Amino acid sequence: MRHLLIFFSLITLFSCRETKKEASTSENTSEHIRYAKGFNIEYHENYKIVKVLQPWKGENKSINYVLYDNEKPENIEGIFIKTPIKSIVCLSLTHLAFIEKLNEVNSIKGIAGCNYVSSEVIKEKISTNVIQEVGQHEVFNYEILVNIAPDIVMAYGIDQSSTAKLNKFASLGLTTVLNAEYMELHPLGMAEWIKFVAAFYNKEQLADSIFKHIEAEYLNVKKTVADLKEQPTVFTGMPWNGAWHVPGGASFQAQFLKDAGANYIWSDNDEERSIVKSKEIIIDEALNADFWLNVNAFNSIEEIVAQDAVLANFAAVKNQQVYNNNLKVNAAMGNDYWESGVVNPHIILKDLIAIFHPTKIDHQLYYYKRLEKKSSSN
Structure with a gap:
C-alpha cells in the first residue's frame, strides 16, 4: 500500500x-x-x-x-x-x-x-x-x-x-x-x-x-542522525503462506529507515513497491539484524513465535528489539498509523530515531511500541 x-x-x-x-x-x-x-x-x-x-x-x-x-x-x-x-x-x-x-x-x-x-x-x-x-x-x-x-x-x-x-x-x-x-x-x-x-x-x-x-520538523529531526557512522541493521514484515513481503529499496518505507539513520537490509534494491521473498531467504539474510519492525498486528514476541517457532532465532527477537507500528489501534483494528500518519511523517521519523538511536532524541513513541517477552517479567 x-x-x-x-x-x-x-x-x-x-x-x-x-x-x-x-x-x-x-x-x-x-x-x-x-x-x-x-x-x-x-x-x-x-x-x-x-x-x-x-x-x-x-x-x-x-x-x-x-x-x-x-x-x-x-x-x-x-x-x-x-x-x-x-x-x-x-x-x-x-x-x-x-x-x-x-x-x-x-x-x-x-x-x-x-x-x-x-x-x-x-x-x-x-x-x-x-x-x-x-x-x-x-x-x-x-x-x-x-x-x-x-x-x-x-x-x-x-x-x-x-x-x-x-x-x-x-x-x-x-x-x-x-x-x-x-x-x-x-x-x-x-x-x-x-x-x-x-x-x-x-x-x-x-x-x-x-x-x-x-x-x-521532518528535516530538523533528520539532521540529528545525518552524520552517524554506526547504523543498526533493520528488516520488516512477517511471513504469510511461506512468502515474505518487504518494502523495496526505493519505497517510502525504505526512505523512512534511511532518514532515521538505519541500514535497511534491502536498501540496494531499486523496487518502488514490495519485494516478495521466501521465508528461508529472509531468515538467512536478516538473521543477525539489529531490529525487526512492522510485524503485522502482533503485540508480543510470544505471539510471533507462536506463529512459527523458527522466528525465535532472529537476533532481534533474542535481544527484544522488535517494534510494531500498532500503538494506536482501535477495537476494529483500525490503525492510526495508516490514517493520521500520512500528515505526520515527522512524528513517525521521531519514533524511528527514538528506536534506533534513543540517546539522540527525547521523544515518547507515538505510533510504535516495543514488543517484549511477557515471560521475561516473571
Whole structure:
C-alpha cells in the first residue's frame, strides 16, 4: 500500500491571480513541488486545473480536474468541479487526515469503513450519524451514496479494475476525484498531497503553511542522525503462506529507515513497491539484524513465535528489539498509523530515531511500541 502532493509558493501565486492576468496566461506550480511526483496544479484567471499524473500503477493517462469558483470555463477538457466544495465522501482513511488538518471535517458526509476510523472528532460525527457508512472493502451502498449526493467522492485506484468502480459512480451522477498519495516514494511526498486536497476547498495557503511546518520538523529531526557512522541493521514484515513481503529499496518505507539513520537490509534494491521473498531467504539474510519492525498486528514476541517457532532465532527477537507500528489501534483494528500518519511523517521519523538511536532524541513513541517477552517479567 504505497501511499500517497504539490506545493507551491501560494503568496506569489495568489498575487498573480489578483492582478487579473490575460485569460490565456497560466501559472504552473510544478516547479514548486518539492517531493510529490503524482500531481500538479495550473492556475488561470478564473479557474485552476488539478492534474493527477498517474492515477494508479501502470496507468499513464493523467486526469484533469477543472476547478472554478463562479463561471464554468469553456473549451477545456477535464472533470469540472465548482469550488469550494461543501460535501465529500472519503473512500480512504488517509483522506480524512488531510481534511481534518484543513479544518474541513464538517464537509465529510460519508466514509468507507467508519469502524476503522481513529480520529475522535470524526468518530463523534459518525456516532451521531452526521457521517454515514457508505460501504467497506470495495462493496458500496449506492443508495446511501446517491442520497448523500456529495460534491465529490474522493477515491483511489489500485489497477485497471478500478475503472469499473469509477464508471459505476459516474453512472449514478457522482463526481469522483482520485487521490494517489499512496504511490509517492517519499514520506514528505505523501504529506504534500494536502495541497491537492486543499485545492478543492480553496485553502491552498493554509495547506502550504501546514506542509512547511511538517517539512521543517521532518528535516530538523533528520539532521540529528545525518552524520552517524554506526547504523543498526533493520528488516520488516512477517511471513504469510511461506512468502515474505518487504518494502523495496526505493519505497517510502525504505526512505523512512534511511532518514532515521538505519541500514535497511534491502536498501540496494531499486523496487518502488514490495519485494516478495521466501521465508528461508529472509531468515538467512536478516538473521543477525539489529531490529525487526512492522510485524503485522502482533503485540508480543510470544505471539510471533507462536506463529512459527523458527522466528525465535532472529537476533532481534533474542535481544527484544522488535517494534510494531500498532500503538494506536482501535477495537476494529483500525490503525492510526495508516490514517493520521500520512500528515505526520515527522512524528513517525521521531519514533524511528527514538528506536534506533534513543540517546539522540527525547521523544515518547507515538505510533510504535516495543514488543517484549511477557515471560521475561516473571
